[in-house]
Amino acid sequence: MNTSSSERGTDLVKRGLAEMLKGGVIMDVVSAEQAHIAEEAGAVAVMALERVPADIRAHGGVARMADPTIVEEIVNAVSIPVMAKSRIGHFVEAQVLEALGVDYIDESEVLTPVDDNHIDKWNFTVPFVCGAKDLGEALRRIGEGAAMIRTKGEPGTGNVIEAVKHMRMMNKQIRRLTVLDDNELMAAAKELRAPYTLVREIAETGKLPVVNFAAGGIATPADAALMMQLGCDGVFVGSGIFKSGDPAVRARAVVEATTFYQDAGKIAKVSRNLGEAMVGINIDTLSPEERMQDRGL
Amino acid sequence: MKRVGALALQGDFREHLAVVRRLGADGIEVRTPEDLEGLDALIIPGGESTTIGRLANIYGLIDPLRSRITEGLPVLGTCAGMIFLASATVRYEQPQLGVLDVVVERNAFGRQVDSFEADLAVAGMPKPVRAVFIRAPWIHKVGAEVDVLASVTDQESGEERPVFVRQERILATSFHPELTDDTRIHELLLEVS
Numbered sequence: 001m002n003t004s005s006s007e008r009g010t011d012l013v014k015r016g017l018a019e020m021l022k023g024g025v026i027m028d029v030v031s032a033e034q035a036h037i038a039e040e041a042g043a044v045a046v047m048a049l050e051r052v053p054a055d056i057r058a059h060g061g062v063a064r065m066a067d068p069t070i071v072e073e074i075v076n077a078v079s080i081p082v083m084a085k086s087r088i089g090h091f092v093e094a095q096v097l098e099a100l101g102v103d104y105i106d107e108s109e110v111l112t113p114v115d116d117n118h119i120d121k122w123n124f125t126v127p128f129v130c131g132a133k134d135l136g137e138a139l140r141r142i143g144e145g146a147a148m149i150r151t152k153g154e155p156g157t158g159n160v161i162e163a164v165k166h167m168r169m170m171n172k173q174i175r176r177l178t179v180l181d182d183n184e185l186m187a188a189a190k191e192l193r194a195p196y197t198l199v200r201e202i203a204e205t206g207k208l209p210v211v212n213f214a215a216g217g218i219a220t221p222a223d224a225a226l227m228m229q230l231g232c233d234g235v236f237v238g239s240g241i242f243k244s245g246d247p248a249v250r251a252r253a254v255v256e257a258t259t260f261y262q263d264a265g266k267i268a269k270v271s272r273n274l275g276e277a278m279v280g281i282n283i284d285t286l287s288p289e290e291r292m293q294d295r296g297l
Numbered sequence: 298m299k300r301v302g303a304l305a306l307q308g309d310f311r312e313h314l315a316v317v318r319r320l321g322a323d324g325i326e327v328r329t330p331e332d333l334e335g336l337d338a339l340i341i342p343g344g345e346s347t348t349i350g351r352l353a354n355i356y357g358l359i360d361p362l363r364s365r366i367t368e369g370l371p372v373l374g375t376c377a378g379m380i381f382l383a384s385a386t387v388r389y390e391q392p393q394l395g396v397l398d399v400v401v402e403r404n405a406f407g408r409q410v411d412s413f414e415a416d417l418a419v420a421g422m423p424k425p426v427r428a429v430f431i432r433a434p435w436i437h438k439v440g441a442e443v444d445v446l447a448s449v450t451d452q453e454s455g456e457e458r459p460v461f462v463r464q465e466r467i468l469a470t471s472f473h474p475e476l477t478d479d480t481r482i483h484e485l486l487l488e489v490s
Contacts, residue, residue, distance in 0.1 A: 003449055006415035013412045016431045016476050020343045020376070023307040042352060044307060044345040079389055079403060080345055081432065103409035103432065125410045259306050259352055260328065
């Protein structure tokens, strides 16, 4: 033996996979064929689903974990990591997804929550990503064991406004912590409704202890670059790719815009002739029940 | 001051550059062939090898990278970086530089639930390295000019699989030295540059 003290599922191993996804695009797919298109286009991972968020929205009713057949088909189709969504609080769906060999579980507000409590994610070997609209929400999820965070945005709308708001709020709240006096941190933790030890850590480091991606409403290469310039580590694209006119071309363009997010010339080049973008929804027209971001706070 | 570049198409290049800066070198993000000019060493980071390979291909980086490394530019590739440097991959076809005479096997340890960290014995290092293997590759076949600096035992076949190799000024690891505080492998890159 050349190795000793071997450990699986440590913080380093769970958070480390998210580190490897940085600067990349994670795409929602509903079939092996779409997963191939995503991999060919340069996606760093795929999210295996039964329906993309726009269709979940249109379909209504209770949205649950995908059929294991679809998840397995996608796991076997690609060499890149595969993520899948469980309902908020549904730890048995998470156990099933772990048993199927998915590489990351998204405990997601896109599906219908089953509990006011989130999953105790420390109990799993597989890592979790969770959505957050602000710093308090992010730190509560990290406190529960999330190894990666993403903005919630408003999924399935093709409208990036909410993701922008969430990222700005997160940045503002992190900046604020770094200028507080140590004596003020407990009150700040109370206000954020976040674990004190994590609040203290952010005050010292000025950044989240895990990777933070953009998600929710990203539909164009410029949307992806916008989120990267706002400080996200990478991008999830849900309905934006496979609900558009030419998914393969749009997928490649979003990947390139995410790498060259500071180069407007390159973003202009990849944004040409992409065909029809997904039809968007104005957030104001959604009723409170239709707002997925308000689930699982 | 030594100038160390990190290929910044995708992956954890910032973590690598933070290590080289801690060691007193200048850290540079490399996205175009022009960015390669004046470098003393190069790092190809962890990430997704298919994504990095595809972007390197369309942005015209494959030939310039291959010629600079062949001419002697010292390079360290970690995980996806090792795959990108290698001559071939078991099962998959993807863009590779082919400057390191090894055949790699991707996701050799299994899926993410099989990812792990462990103390790894490395040739020439008195204390083991805490090695973090994340959906990591290992080396399936090594060429004659390649030195094996560390290996693990394949649980299925009982065979030794290299996870850290050196071919002249090319260093490659299956694991991620950039994720721990141990800087010895980056120091080795600076020594050969």
